[in-house]
Amino acid sequence: MATSDDLEVSAYLEIAEGRASEAENEPQSVNEGIIVIDFGSQYSHLIARRIRDLKVYSEVFTASSTWETVRHINPKGVILSGGPASVYDPGAPRIPDWVFERDLPVLGICYGMQALVHQLGGEVIPGQAQEYGSAVLHQDGGEASLFTELPPTFQVWMSHGDRIATLPPGFSSLAYTENSPVAALGNGKGIFGLQFHPEVNHTPLGQSILENFLMRACDCRGSWTPGHFVSDSIKRIQEQVGDGRVICALSGGVDSAVTAMLLHKAIGDQLTCIFVNNGLLRLEEPERVQDTFKRNMGLNLVYADASERFLTELAGVIDPEQKRKVIGEEFIRVFEEAASGLGQTDFLAQGTLYPDVIESETPENRASARIKTHHNVGGLPENMKLKLVEPLRYLFKDEVRQVGLELGLPEEMVYRQPFPGPGLAIRIIGEVTLERCDMLRACDWIVIDEIKAAGLYQQIWQSFAVLTDNRTVGVMGDYRTYGYVCAIRAVSSEDAMTADWVRLPYEVLARMSNRIVNEVPGVTRVVYDITSKPPGTIEWE
Ligand code: XMP
Numbered sequence: 234m235a236t237s238d239d240l241e242v243s244a245y246l247e248i249a250e251g252r253a254s255e256a257e258n259e260p261q262s263v264n265e266g267i268i269v270i271d272f273g274s275q276y277s278h279l280i281a282r283r284i285r286d287l288k289v290y291s292e293v294f295t296a297s298s299t300w301e302t303v304r305h306i307n308p309k310g311v312i313l314s315g316g317p318a319s320v321y322d323p324g325a326p327r328i329p330d331w332v333f334e335r336d337l338p339v340l341g342i343c344y345g346m347q348a349l350v351h352q353l354g355g356e357v358i359p360g361q362a363q364e365y366g367s368a369v370l371h372q373d374g375g376e377a378s379l380f381t382e383l384p385p386t387f388q389v390w391m392s393h394g395d396r397i398a399t400l401p402p403g404f405s406s407l408a409y410t411e412n413s414p415v416a417a418l419g420n421g422k423g424i425f426g427l428q429f430h431p432e433v434n435h436t437p438l439g440q441s442i443l444e445n446f447l448m449r450a451c452d453c454r455g456s457w458t459p460g461h462f463v464s465d466s467i468k469r470i471q472e473q474v475g476d477g478r479v480i481c482a483l484s485g486g487v488d489s490a491v492t493a494m495l496l497h498k499a500i501g502d503q504l505t506c507i508f509v510n511n512g513l514l515r516l517e518e519p520e521r522v523q524d525t526f527k528r529n530m531g532l533n534l535v536y537a538d539a540s541e542r543f544l545t546e547l548a549g550v551i552d553p554e555q556k557r558k559v560i561g562e563e564f565i566r567v568f569e570e571a572a573s574g575l576g577q578t579d580f581l582a583q584g585t586l587y588p589d590v591i592e593s594e595t596p597e598n599r600a601s602a603r604i605k606t607h608h609n610v611g612g613l614p615e616n617m618k619l620k621l622v623e624p625l626r627y628l629f630k631d632e633v634r635q636v637g638l639e640l641g642l643p644e645e646m647v648y649r650q651p652f653p654g655p656g657l658a659i660r661i662i663g664e665v666t667l668e669r670c671d672m673l674r675a676c677d678w679i680v681i682d683e684i685k686a687a688g689l690y691q692q693i694w695q696s697f698a699v700l701t702d703n704r705t706v707g708v709m710g711d712y713r714t715y716g717y718v719c720a721i722r723a724v725s726s727e728d729a730m731t732a733d734w735v736r737l738p739y740e741v742l743a744r745m746s747n748r749i750v751n752e753v754p755g756v757t758r759v760v761y762d763i764t765s766k767p768p769g770t771i772e773w774e
Pocket residue numbers: 236237238239240241557604605606607608609651652653654655695729766769770771772773774
């Protein structure tokens with residue numbers, strides 16, 4: 234899913250991607266890779282992720298992929314994902330022929346195992362009892378390299394209807410559960426099937442099973458590291474860009490920061506970054522970004538201070554969606570003006586991540602209801618005709634962070650909490666004015682300062698202040714006050730799709746509240762938001 238801190242960059246994708254040829258987005262070459270064939274499981278990308286955690290490169294491909302489209306990752310093995318189909322459904326996805334022709338080790342999971350059985354001459358039938366949730370697996374002998382060093386019985390996570398009635402020739406059963414007489418199978422020649430899901434946390438020993446498959450069946454070495462990624466990417470960027478010129482919109486978020494640093498290492502002065510100050514950034518953010526990139530890292534950085542322009546455009550706007558639209562359009566104008574002063578430009582670098590790619594390639598996975606626009610720019614102006622450079626296109630967020638550290642970016646930037654593209658505008662309820670921005674900046678600074686002092690910053694998904702448009706009566710000294718209510722929000726989340734409010738220690742909340750009412754003129758009351766998502770959202774607007 235698209236996390237927020239670089240959406241102002243990745244939103245360009247919608248228009249720019251149409252212009253980029255497949256060749257420009259070719260994945261990196263690696264010395265050993267595992268192919269995950271996606272049969273439509275919600276866990277396919279999780280499998281790839283688990284494999285990478287074992288230091289082996291992995292990528293998800295569709296069932297219609299040809300050998301030519303997968304060979305560049307130097308496949309050492311194939312994992313077939315689960316999926317919603319039954320092998321007897323008309324048009325049910327099939328394992329591509331090249332999987333067997335290439336003699337690669339194969340691990341079929343759930344539907345992947347049923348497809349193996351079906352295509353290799355066994356029989357799959359509808360199960361009498363569907364099996365969802367936890368089950369106890371019993372090993373029952375056979376070629377069990379997959380289960381090396383695992384106990385004879387252990388807990389697994391099942392989610393299937395069909396079951397195996399007849400094994401294909403040459404296969405034997407490796408394990409059973411109460412409802413699945415064949416819960417694992419193998420042919421002694423590197424082809425395995427599992428009826429359960431080793432990739433999910435509810436199969437506690439699942440990672441050991443995947444590790445056995447990689448290291449024993451596929452003979453992987455496990456050498457994929459951020460360092461390899463960096464040197465590979467540098468080579469690829471140099472090949473793609475040649476002596477062309479590249480621009481990159483820097484937001485201060487980790488994705489665009491890592492993208493810019495990789496490009497800087499690869500092509501030096503051929504890269505120019507544009508950093509737009511929309512006046513809606515947090516305290517000291519514009520200075521921090523310029524310090525890090527221009528002064529410390531030596532990047533070509535164009536700083537476009539458009540704060541006044543944005544605030545002028547936002548005057549009188551109170552509707553959240555309208556705020557996003559105004560900010561998005563103004564961003565494009567400012568960015569285009571800054572870029573047009575740079576002369577000939579050939580490429581646009583973006584911090585698109587793997588979850589964005591997965592999401593955009595399987596539209597059926599997208600949440601259907603639009604809750605918020607989540608974009609702050611409408612798209613790149615048509616006349617710019619730029620080709621895309623997306624060096625992070627095959628990485629997950631935490632891998633990007635590892636690469637960031639490898640590239641020498643400061644920890645505080647690498648582990649920065651997500652910050653929305655429209656910035657403070659969607660945390661100021663009602664009209665956005667300079668005075669209210671400054672008020673919120675001061676509150677926000679205190680919240681983050683106290684969260685950091687309590688050692689909680691990296692454990693929390695997002696923590697911030699919101700300036701409401703409510704005013705309440707208070708008393709300070711002998712005077713009546715009448716000022717704004719500031720709300721504090723701190724949430725834990727895996728991916729921003731769902732979130733829970735963080736049970737912050739009372740002392741931390743007390744310090745924040747005390748400091749805010751004392752240090753921020755105009756704010757006289759502080760509340761803590763204890764709403765989860767759903768039903769709330771993370772941001773207030
Ligand atoms: P919500 O408020 O929908 O937010 O729970 C989920 C995540 O998205 C971020 N967010 C945005 N990011 N432009 C962005 O770049 C936006 O318009 C936007 N709205 C919300 C939010 O900070 C959270 O991480």
